[in-house]
Amino acid sequence: MVKAKKYVVKNHFRGLPKREDFEVVEFDLPPLENGEILVKTEWISVDPYVQVHNPFHPVPYDQHSFQVGTVQDSKNPNYPIGSKVVSYKGWCDYSIIDNFENGTDGFDFGRVYKLQDVKDLPVELFVGTLGMTGVTAYCGLLEICQPRAGETVVVTGAAGAVGSIVGQIAKVKGCRVVGFAGSDEKVQWLENELGFDKAINYKTADLRKSLKKAAPNGVDCYFDNVGGEISSVIIAQMNKYGRVAVCGSISAYNDDPEKLPKATILQPYIIFNELRIEGLTVNRWSNPDRWPKAIADLSEWIRGGKIQARNHVTEGFDKLFDALIGVLTGDNFGKAVVKV
Ligand SMILES: NC(=O)C1=CN([C@@H]2O[C@H](COP(=O)(O)OP(=O)(O)OC[C@H]3O[C@@H](n4cnc5c(N)ncnc54)[C@H](OP(=O)(O)O)[C@@H]3O)[C@@H](O)[C@H]2O)C=CC1
Numbered sequence: 001m002v003k004a005k006k007y008v009v010k011n012h013f014r015g016l017p018k019r020e021d022f023e024v025v026e027f028d029l030p031p032l033e034n035g036e037i038l039v040k041t042e043w044i045s046v047d048p049y050v051q052v053h054n055p056f057h058p059v060p061y062d063q064h065s066f067q068v069g070t071v072q073d074s075k076n077p078n079y080p081i082g083s084k085v086v087s088y089k090g091w092c093d094y095s096i097i098d099n100f101e102n103g104t105d106g107f108d109f110g111r112v113y114k115l116q117d118v119k120d121l122p123v124e125l126f127v128g129t130l131g132m133t134g135v136t137a138y139c140g141l142l143e144i145c146q147p148r149a150g151e152t153v154v155v156t157g158a159a160g161a162v163g164s165i166v167g168q169i170a171k172v173k174g175c176r177v178v179g180f181a182g183s184d185e186k187v188q189w190l191e192n193e194l195g196f197d198k199a200i201n202y203k204t205a206d207l208r209k210s211l212k213k214a215a216p217n218g219v220d221c222y223f224d225n226v227g228g229e230i231s232s233v234i235i236a237q238m239n240k241y242g243r244v245a246v247c248g249s250i251s252a253y254n255d256d257p258e259k260l261p262k263a264t265i266l267q268p269y270i271i272f273n274e275l276r277i278e279g280l281t282v283n284r285w286s287n288p289d290r291w292p293k294a295i296a297d298l299s300e301w302i303r304g305g306k307i308q309a310r311n312h313v314t315e316g317f318d319k320l321f322d323a324l325i326g327v328l329t330g331d332n333f334g335k336a337v338v339k340v
């Protein structure tokens with residue numbers, strides 16, 4: 001019998017999640033049945049959607065997310081002991097996986113897949129740049145914004161998991177890249193190490209003037225991770241036929257979802273510049289045609305030194321809550337992950 005631990009969410013959050021909104025529950029895993037595998041978790045992805053998805057789930061619920069682990073016991077010949085698997089089993093230290101009905105090489109969130117032949121790349125990347133957040137950046141930018149060489153791409157949340165990859169892919173595509181992030185240290189990292197043409201500290205800069213200077217020819221593509229006033233300032237400086245990929249709105253995740261905030265009127269910019277603004281969820285690309293292609297390209301760019309995939313590592317299963325608060329308040333450079 002294996003003793004396992006998992007995080008159960010007990011409450012609908014009020015503002016920033018609180019430690020008491022979670023309970024770590026210990027439980028016994030039953031013996032394996034035919035077709036099942038026992039996975040020991042090694043890395044867990046920590047994501048802002050823990051907060052934004054919370055109002056939509058009846059409580060209590062087990063905290064879901066991507067994780068990567070090693071098969072410790074197996075009654076499934078496709079997953080021998082020692083294989084590394086990515087699953088959506090969430091914030092737990094051991095799990096039994098029994099849901100293979102969608103195929104072992106599927107990429108839907110509910111599915112499980114085996115990592116093959118990745119010895120040259122750290123496995124933790126597969127819950128980040130070579131997983132959900134990388135695919136979000138890759139498909140969101142390339143399919144929705146469709147950046148062309150010479151165009152100006154702006155990204156918010158630029159030093160985070162999605163944003164840091166969006167900016168670097170845009171550089172690969174020959175664009176001018178401007179990023180917004182929340183500290184001078186992040187600005188330095190984006191400009192000096194990731195090759196952004198300009199980064200702006202949105203907490204201290206005059207947003208409108210700084211963007212005008214950083215994007216003198218206007219903005220062609222905007223990858224929106226944060227929403228709110230920064231997004232209004234950026235959309236107001238977009239060029240004719242600009243494209244906006246709306247990925248997240250973390251600036252409002254603490255707001256009361258019952259109350260609509262006052263909004264800047266953006267319609268004249270959208271109408272007269274004929275902007276295309278499209279929301280996305282990464283699930284759209286979670287099929288075997290799309291996800292692997294994104295991972296293959298991103299892997300090649302990482303191997304070729306064109307993209308840096310930085311992980312922000314917190315150690316310890318008992319530190320998952322602290323890591324979450326870190327992500328929601330801006331501690332992380334790159335992808336936040338917990339090493340179990
Ligand atoms: N639509 C989809 O399918 C997906 C959407 N997302 C969304 O994309 C966005 C980025 O996710 P991800 O890359 O995983 O997370 P990040 O790694 O970017 O971490 C979140 C970052 O958001 C920034 N932030 C926090 N509060 C604010 C604020 N009030 N205003 C501006 N920035 C803020 C912080 O950086 P800083 O120091 O710069 O403030 C923080 O580091 C999120 O909105 C997320 O919900 C993510 C994955 C898939």
Ligand SMILES: C/C=C/C(C)=O
Nearest residue numbers: 048049052247248282
């Ligand atoms: C799949 C993730 C969605 C958001 C909004 O974070």
